[in-house]
Amino acid sequence: MxxxxxxxxxxxxxxxxxxxxxxxxxxxxxxxxxxxxxxxxxxxxxxxxxxxxxxxxxxxxxxxxDAVEPLLAAGAQRWLAEIAAGGRIPTSADFEAAAIRSLTLGDSPEDLEITRGLLQAMDSDPALRAIWHRINLEAERDLHRILVELSAPQADPFQLRLTAASAAGAIRVALELWAAADGPVEGIGSPADLVVRCMRRLHVAE
Known part of the structure; x- marks a missing residue:
């Protein structure tokens, strides 16, 4: 057995x-x-x-x-766990669903507003920007590792790397747009909505 x-x-x-x-x-x-x-x-x-x-x-x-890292990294960690739990190479719909769940069911409204203020402060603070970019690079690397583990041996390594970079980048850009706007962005206001919009523009995993 x-x-x-x-x-x-x-x-x-x-x-x-x-x-x-x-x-x-x-x-x-x-x-x-x-x-x-x-x-x-x-x-x-x-x-x-x-x-x-x-x-x-x-x-x-x-x-x-460095103290702010757990707050900034929490959403990415939830998203990566959702992707890994799927047990297969994610489609665009899988990426979007995981992003919606991790962002909607994760941070409290208070944590989201704190994060928004922190990302706004980051624009004029090199130390905070360095931490934010480090978190995003680590998330991209973790996603690439997960995709390699879930893929078939003959999978195209270039495609896996590009998928990881574009998916992680879409989330970073969406959160930065959301924070910078300090309100709805062209009628789409939540972080989850903006992540989905960015991913669809990039056609992640298609």
Missing amino acids: SAQPLEPRRPSLAERRKSETRMEIARTAARLFAEHGTAEVTADQIASESGVALRTFYRYARTKE
């Missing part, structure tokens, strides 16, 4: 608390950066408003700018 696949391990209470603390620090840092800019915010201020000691803050982030 073949072995049955193992159920995903449920995170321990300590792991869940660490994850919650890390996200709370990220939310606080993002809010402060959006309101004041990174130059005016200190790591000590982020730690204090997050309710943790400065020493604890540095267990979760190497620099004050």
Whole structure:
């Protein structure tokens, strides 16, 4: 008999608390950066408003700018998990459905507004831009790895790489357009709507 696949391990209470603390620090840092800019915010201020000691803050982030990474990366991680869970090379419809689920069922309205403010602040802040681009590059690489794992051995490596780049790029552009507009974009206002629109313009995976 073949072995049955193992159920995903449920995170321990300590792991869940660490994850919650890390996200709370990220939310606080993002809010402060959006309101004041990174130059005016200190790591000590982020730690204090997050309710943790400065020493604890540095267990979760190497620099004050790095603290926002969990918030910015959460949507991409959910989207990648959706793609991987499909068990096959995704079609355009699969990419769109995964994006809608990950963006609609993930961040709270408050987190979305914090993220929007952070992406707006990024335009004039090289440190935040560097983190945002790093997150997007890592998401593209992770997506490429997932596509390789799901594809047949004879799959075209050029097509897989291009698909990963275009899909990840569509999400990045959509979120940046949404943040910059600070309101509906040509009648399509939600991040999920804009992601789908960008993907259809690029004909991802077709």
